[in-house]
Amino acid sequence: MNGKEIRRSMPLFPIGTVMQLTELTARQIRYYEEHQLISPARTDGNRRLFSLNDIDRLLEIKDLIDQGVNMAGIKQLFLVKEQHANEQEQEMKKVKRELTDEGLRKLLRNELLHSGRLNSPSLRQGDLSRFFH
Amino acid sequence: MNGKEIRRSMPLFPIGTVMQLTELTARQIRYYEEHQLISPARTDGNRRLFSLNDIDRLLEIKDLIDQGVNMAGIKQLFLVKEQHANEQEQEMKKVKRELTDEGLRKLLRNELLHSGRLNSPSLRQGDLSRFFH
DNA sequence: AACAATATGTCAGAAAACCTGACATGGTTT
DNA sequence: AAACCATGTCAGGTTTTCTGACATATTGTT
Structure with a gap:
């Protein structure tokens, strides 16, 4: 099935929730976006909305950073x-x-x-x- | 396993996301809470945070309302x-x-x-x- | 028919969350 | 030491959400 991929890429979470889920600061998350490691969607009012995939990615990023990767x-x-x-x-x-x-x-x-x-x-x-x- | 229940009851979504997911208005959602059909968590700043269980409930509520239940x-x-x-x-x-x-x-x-x-x-x-x- | 109750819409004022851009800072690399 | 990298912090502005009040359409009751 491929509806799964759709679900996992559906923009659902505001940055506050993502901060808690990933234990990253807003600054860090925005910085990673700035460097195109993630591309969260935006609401009409320009607020970021993250998908499950985005969050997975952030967790990977965190891991890699911990391991010294830039x-x-x-x-x-x-x-x-x-x-x-x-x-x-x-x-x-x-x-x-x-x-x-x-x-x-x-x-x-x-x-x-x-x-x-x-x-x-x-x-x-x-x-x-x-x-x- | 019971971590599943934990996950499903984890407060994640702000009301805006829930509105889209359920196609209910904020007014409706707050009204249902007022009548204790749901009890979403609150952030420090007093904003509602809904879990997957809450959303399931809202969808059930919607369904029942459509069928004339009060x-x-x-x-x-x-x-x-x-x-x-x-x-x-x-x-x-x-x-x-x-x-x-x-x-x-x-x-x-x-x-x-x-x-x-x-x-x-x-x-x-x-x-x-x-x-x- | 008149009245009451229910479910939802709408508005206002206030507070919280988020946005971008700028500058500060502690570690690294050169 | 100079430059760079990743992150912190602050300011001013915009968006989202909050509660409470009043409006209204539909349904139920007398």
């Missing part, structure tokens, strides 16, 4: 991750197209091995699984 | 529902205590038949499953 580094990491995710996506589609017995077994094995690797923070720690089931 | 009726419905949920809870605990083979079969059968009936809107339509997986 803005540029994080940006690069996100880039390659996204690329990788896209490749995977393509691979999935391809495999699904040639849905022979053989292909099916391959697909299933892959999904079991790296289950949910798309869009889920592959860098351990701090995702939102604790908030939403 | 405040008092809805309140009663919620009361009996909660009672029922508690009874079920007790029953569950009891069955789990006497976890004989027999009890186990009974438990499983029950869980399969009415799966997830606790805390999920037993009145059909309008819950948040569309937003969070």
Whole structure:
């Protein structure tokens, strides 16, 4: 299903809530946006509205910063991750197209091995699984 | 697991977001609170913060109102529902205590038949499953 | 029909939350 | 030491939300 991605990208949270959820200051969050690590939506009145994906990202950012990575580094990491995710996506589609017995077994094995690797923070720690089931 | 209930009752959303999610006006939402159909948390600055459970409730309320039920009726419905949920809870605990083979079969059968009936809107339509997986 | 109650709309004034932009500061890197 | 990076802090302005009051349309009651 892909309504899931829609849900996870739906702009819902004001910055105050995000501050609490991530334990980042407003300043930090705005700074990361300034450096294009996140792109939260805006309300009509120009207030930021964050999605679950945004929050996941912020938690990843926090983690990386703790590990000494700087803005540029994080940006690069996100880039390659996204690329990788896209490749995977393509691979999935391809495999699904040639849905022979053989292909099916391959697909299933892959999904079991790296289950949910798309869009889920592959860098351990701090995702939102604790908030939403 | 019960962290789930914690997550679902975590105060996250300001009234503006809830308005959009439920398509209720602020006036309506406050009115329902006034009549104790919901009890959203408050921020330090006295602003309402709604949980996923609150939003589920609001959607139920909306549904019931559409069907002509008034405040008092809805309140009663919620009361009996909660009672029922508690009874079920007790029953569950009891069955789990006497976890004989027999009890186990009974438990499983029950869980399969009415799966997830606790805390999920037993009145059909309008819950948040569309937003969070 | 007249009246009361219910659910919601609308407005006003005040307080809280958020916005951007600027400058300050403590660590790092060069 | 100079420059840079990530963050803190402050100011002035805008948006959002708060409560309380009054208006109104629909429904229920006498």
